[in-house]
Amino acid sequence: MYHYTLHQRITRICEQQGLLLNGDDLGFYTRLCANATAIDSLYRSLYNHHLASDALFERLLLTLIQGHQQRNRELRKRDTEKAAKGQWFLSNEICGMSLYVDRFCGKLNDLPTRLPYLESLGVNFLHIMPIFESPAGESDGGYAVSDFRKVDTRFGTIDDLRAVQKLMQEKEMYLMLDIVLNHTSHHHEWAVKAKKGDPVYQDYFYMYDDRTLPDQFDATMPEIFPESAPGSFTWNKEAGKWVMTVFHNYQWDLNYTNPAVLVDMLDNILFYANLGVDILRIDAPAFIWKQLGTTCQNLPEAHTILRLIRQCVEVAAPGMALLGEAIVAPKEIMKYFGTDLYTAKECDVAYNATQMALQWDALATGDTRVMLAAQQDLLQKPFGCTWISYTRCHDDIGLGYDDSMITAAGFNAYEHRKFLKEYYSGTHPASTASGALFSVNPKTQDARISGSLASLCGLERAIAANDEQAINIAIRKILLMQAQSIFLGGIPMLFYGDEAAYTNDYSYLNDEGKSYDNRWMHRPVIDWQKNEKTKEAGTIEHRIFSGTQRLLKLRKQLPVVGDYKNIRWITPHNIHVAGFIRSMDESHLYCLFNFSNKAAYLTWYAFKEQGYGISNLYDHWNEQRLTVGSDHEYLIIEPYSFCLLESGSY
Incomplete structure (x- = not known):
């Protein structure tokens, strides 16, 4: 709806700030006018009662103008290129890695020498974990920020960061940084x-x-x-x-009932945008609004703030997408993509933390029914938004899916969670995992799980026992887990070290600032001599690196894997197998994953009932052509293995 008075006010402020409304600044001015009513409405719904509401709204408009003025020509050009692609972040060609600069390579000015390693793996999107100033010993891994605009000297300088971004841009790589809005x-x-x-x-x-x-x-x-x-x-x-x-x-x-806080943090957001950030990861958005008598999590006003920020970013830095790091139940996470008039207009990206945890559930139990019970909720993600799909990240693994999903699969929820905690902490007799419980609540016994991908998949124990068969099984588990994350839909995000078989790093126990937090066991210090082994055929490092490399290469070759709301889960004919179909035009990709320690038999009817009339398939992973058999015959999937079967042209 057109708001004449607001439009006139915007024009006056833009002219006062020297914008060329019929020249270089026309695009910005058009976006501001187009989004002004929504920005005004969202802002007023939060702050209309505040005594300084109107003055701070004018400051908000000035912040947008200044953010635009500080955006250089290269970034404006990239904005235009991204706009031409539509939702650029839905592409099958984007593959990411998350890393701590100091633990990965030392300092920011060392990172350029390691970019070829990432490129060889297939990574073209980098999430650099928090690098802005935070006090040693009280940093929470960089999430306790003391200066939003100063790179901590442990990592280098802001100029070093700009140099990294420039080089990444030349290499057509994408950059993600964090901003901590809550505190x-x-x-x-x-x-x-x-x-x-x-x-x-x-x-x-x-x-x-x-x-x-x-x-x-x-x-x-x-x-x-x-x-x-x-x-x-x-x-x-x-x-x-x-x-x-x-x-x-x-x-x-931070107290977001005070609009001055919002405006100042918006200014920081646009500072990050003008550093060349492609996706801004908003840490802990579920907590940003507090209200007595509530849990102070996931409140409607938190969503209003995120929608307001999204509208403002769309005006001043339209090429930057927003990721909401909300690790909440499936029904709640959908709200962070926006609802009603703001569907697909809140956060562009969110972590698929539920699916990540469900993969670990299936790996421990060999049973995919809990995973399948959750999919109806996860499929509600609106078109135009995407997931970060991942097997492991810097954080713990929370078992954040609903008890109802566990019950629907035929399990007792309490006993099921108890088993998972015992399995991954390595105390269950059937476990091969080397992990630890994190943040145990002594009242409820709720806990999360720490441990590296390799250690939780059994590689640490297998190497210690010099058990070649166990090593082979662990490697299969690792690639199985990565494959499902990479082909499920969304931006696949590897965690550094996982591509090179890093097991738990216990050196954190000797660091007073880290020893109280066992999540540091899966945040390794990279030994580049070990990483050189990724080039030596036959080594564990090479087997995992080359397998991951193949998965990323295949993903980039298959447009059907782009996140275009084109996924359908297959009827569970075998409880050990999780399968889904990715479809585009006449191409259908059947992705099947056996989470069992035994071979799984899947009836060919599972393919026929989809209605596509297929007779032949090509398995991209195992590089073989298959003929669809009779209903009483089976596709056999080896233990902890998977198939990527395409029909159509291949």
Whole structure:
């Protein structure tokens, strides 16, 4: 709906800022006018009651204008190229890796020398884990930021980052960085001013003189880290106040009921956009709005803020997509893509954390029924958005799928979760895994799982026992898990070290700043002599590297794997096999994964009932042609193996 007064106001401010409305700035001006009503409506729904609402809205508009003015010609050109592709991030040609710079190669200025390694693997999208200033010993892996615009000296400088981005852009590689919207380090300048009693900056956080309101909040807020950081508030002696600290006592939650916080953080978002970030990973968006009497998670206002940010980014940096790192139940995660008028207009990308956990469920049990029970919810993702699909990441593995899904598969939910925790922590008699429980809640016994991909798949134990058969099985498990993530749909995101068979790194136990957090066991320090073994045929490193390399190469060759809402799960004729079809035009790709330690037999009727009338298939992974047999005959899939079967032209 056209808003004349708002349009006039925008024109006046743009002209005052020297924009050429009929020249170079026409595109920006057009986008701003087109999105202005939505921006205004979303903003007013949150802040209309605030005394400084109107003045801060004008500041928001100025922030967008300045963000546009600071965007260089190369980035504007890339915006245009991406727009011509539509939703560029849906492509089958994008394959990613997530890494810690210091643990991967040292510093940012060392990273260019390692890009050829990534390119040889098939990676063209890099998620560089947090690199902005955070205090040593109180960094939470970089998620306790003390300066959003200064690269921590441990990693280099902002100029080093710009140089990496420029080189990546020349190589047609994509870049993802994190922004932590929910909180800052207590060493951030806003927190420092708040500690000194500045009322302006005390209003940037949740700060209270006594326990009255903190106790009311705590009554309904679940503990995030009950072992290491119980409760959601910390007493700050310097300020003489209780401060909301949902994650750790050194991370102060930002108060988004104050519009000044939103505007200042939007300014930081556009700073990241103008560094050349292609996807901005918004950390912990589920927590950004707090309200008494609630869990302070996944509240409607949090979605309003994300939608507002998305509209603003679309205006000032249209080539940058937003990823919402919301690790929540399937029905909740769908809301982060947007609902109603904002369907597919909130976050462009989200982590498919549920599917990741379900793969680990299937690997431990050899049973795919829980995985299949969850798919109806996961298939609700709207067209135009995508997943980050992954087997492993920097974080723990949470068993965040609903009990109803476990029950639907015929299991007792409590006993099932108990088995998974025992299996992956290595205490179950049938387990081959070497992992550990993370963040055990002593009241509920809820826990998550730490451990590297290789160690959880049994490679650590197999190597220790010098058991060649167990090593072979572990490698098959690793490639099985990676294959399903890579072909399921979304942007596949490898975690560094997994491509080169890294088992748990226990050196974190000797670091006082890390020893309390066993997630560091699956965040290895890369030994480049070990990585050289990826070039030596027959080594474990080479077998896993070359297998992963093949998977990524196949993905890029098959447009049908692009995320165009073109997936359908196959009827479960065998409980050990998870299968889905990716379709495009006349091409159909049947992706079948056997999670059992025994050969699986799948009736050919499973293919015929799809209605495509196929008689021949080509298995891209095993490089063989197959003839579809009679209904009483079977496709045989070896233990912990998979098939990528295409019909049509091949």
